[in-house]
Amino acid sequence: MKQTIISLFSTIFFLISCNNDKDQETSPQYRSLTEAVYASGNIYPKNEYKLTANADGFLVRQTAFEGDVVSKNQLIFQLESISQDARLEASSNILRQAEANYGDNSPVLAELTSQLRNARTKLSNDSINFNRYKELYDRSATTKIEYERAELAYQTSKNDVIARQKALQRTKSQLYVDLQNSQSSFRVNAREGDNFRIKTFEAGKIYEIYKKQGELVRRGEQVALIGDANEIYAQLAIDESDFVKVKIGQEVLIKIDVYKDKVFKAKVSKLYPKLNKADQTFRVDAEFETDKPNAYYGMTLEANIIISQNARVLTIPKNYLVGNDSVWIEQNGDKKKIRIIKGVENLDLVEIKGGLHEKSILVREN
Known part of the structure; x- marks a missing residue:
């Protein structure tokens, strides 16, 4: 003792x-x-923890200081992230374009839909014409050549409609995949961008800050001590x-x-x-x-x-x-x-x- x-x-x-x-x-x-x-x-204090950096960068912004009481998920430090910001902006633009291409007012799908609608109109006309020539041919009122020409036009229109239906479905599927990929890419870049924004895990008081504004922070380095x-x-x-x-x-x-x-x-x-x-x-x-x-x-x-x-x-x-x-x-x-x-x-x-x-x-x- x-x-x-x-x-x-x-x-x-x-x-x-x-x-x-x-x-x-x-x-x-x-x-x-x-x-x-x-x-x-x-x-x-209970629930003591240390904030660490998840990326390399210069500390360009600090929103709270020693002695301050902070809330959960509050932004405390911002690291410089010029290249990451550029990647995030690029992925955001690609995502907006993918959403526009797959949306209700998609110009790509509107053009294919219009082409399919025209092909169906032509098929309807060629079908009527083919049936008319078939009746005439059955009554020996027209030649076989005219009948076969009408039949060929009808079959061509029918195949064209099927092809345009498949093209529209294939394009919609591809645009959907592009949209999913764009969303994934944007989320990855947004998440990577969060690594440059250091936030609290739990509410508490800042007891010590280890880095000053303008200093280089390395990935995994401790930047602040927080506790309840x-x-x-x-x-x-x-x-x-x-x-x-x-x-x-x-x-x-x-x-x-x-x-x-x-x-x-x-x-x-x-x-x-x-x-x-x-x-x-x-x-x-x-x-x-x-x-x-x-x-x-x-x-x-x-x-x-x-x-x-x-x-x-x-x-x-x-x-x-x-x-x-x-x-x-x-x-x-x-x-x-x-x-x-x-x-x-x-x-x-x-x-x-x-x-x-x-x-x-x-x-x-x-």
Whole structure:
């Protein structure tokens, strides 16, 4: 356990001093004893994320700044995209032309439809003429040559109508494919254009911006740090020797330097099982209860995680402890070293579960 503690927690930890300067004698006393684990850490916003660029370009426009509250999908940065803008404009023009070619007022389809209508009119006339010549030929009122000429004209018109029907359908199908391809190309270019416009994923506050207007931004580079300003948590570092004592739901008392003597209450919400080898600590997260500090990113804090609270236990000052389990007592005018059975302890007091009683006289080792 760290050998520092928040001074404000004097209501939890008792400093026992002896008044007998000669022998420094004292006796065990029943007191309220709270066992706590010390932790240091910082305050962070929930739902924290970093905006990254999806394209290379110079930052030419910035619409929000550090400290600003932003909404979901809000445009924050615009990157220069001259060539991409040109591609998007070209695909937009091609799409408009494809829509016009396939639309109700399509000049291409109107011309083919008109040609089909004329061919059907001619077929109707040639059909009437063919039937008339057939009747005349059946009555031997015309020659076979005239009859066959009328029949050939009718068959030619019939084939012409079929061919123009197929041409119209084929052209409509091709124009539809062209329209679909144009729409796909436009969507791709529009989506690529979105890569030059950096937007937020979720609402929050901008805590830090890493790039300035005019600077070159590379694809994958981080440009801003954003988090939820309304929801914050305490990220604590616990010494590995104390980590096994910490459980989810335990009360946490937090002291933040900028708030002077104010103490915030929180609850342990999450334990992280991986040891940080750099400082031999484990990470523990705590959720604030009703009263929360302002969401200033990374504010340092000190905390005590309440492990146990005992309303009335027999205690001795910790500085009378010899080694880990012995004390010196005065017995019949002599000093004697005895073993004790310890319970919980804090920086100042040790619970005595065996070996001493209220009338025992403890002395300090010379």
